[in-house]
Amino acid sequence: MSDLNVVSELIDQEQRCWKRDHITKNFSSKEAERILCIPLSKHTQEDRLVWWGEPTGEYIVRSGYKRLLQGEDTSEPRHCNNDHTIFYKKLWQTDLP
Known part of the structure; x- marks a missing residue:
């Protein structure tokens, strides 16, 4: 294996496609x-923070669930139809590892 350090080394930035030979x-x-099955965007854009996570900087499922129920920039819960509410209640009650 070569000294690949970042994913961007596997992407042809001009053609916006995977460098198939490097990957194989x-x-x-x-x-x-x-x-090679992962689709790449045809448009370049600067990296940006999408997940703020917990104050500790760690991702935990509970915080993901809270974020799902909250609006983008508000602490108010999103409007969820009843089907989604029932689904998520059942999901969170499921005994999973």
Whole structure:
């Protein structure tokens, strides 16, 4: 394996496509297949923070759930129809690892 450090080294920035030869050379065939299935945006944009997480900086499922129920820039819950409410209640009551 070569000294790949970041994902962007696997992307042809001008053509906005995966560098297939780099990927197949540096990953197993199964991994390469999975990587090549990931769609890339045709438009470049600056990285930006999308998830604020917990005050600790760690992601936990509870905070993801809270964020799902909150509006974009408000602490008010989003309007959820009854089907979604029932679904999420059942989901959170499910005994999962």
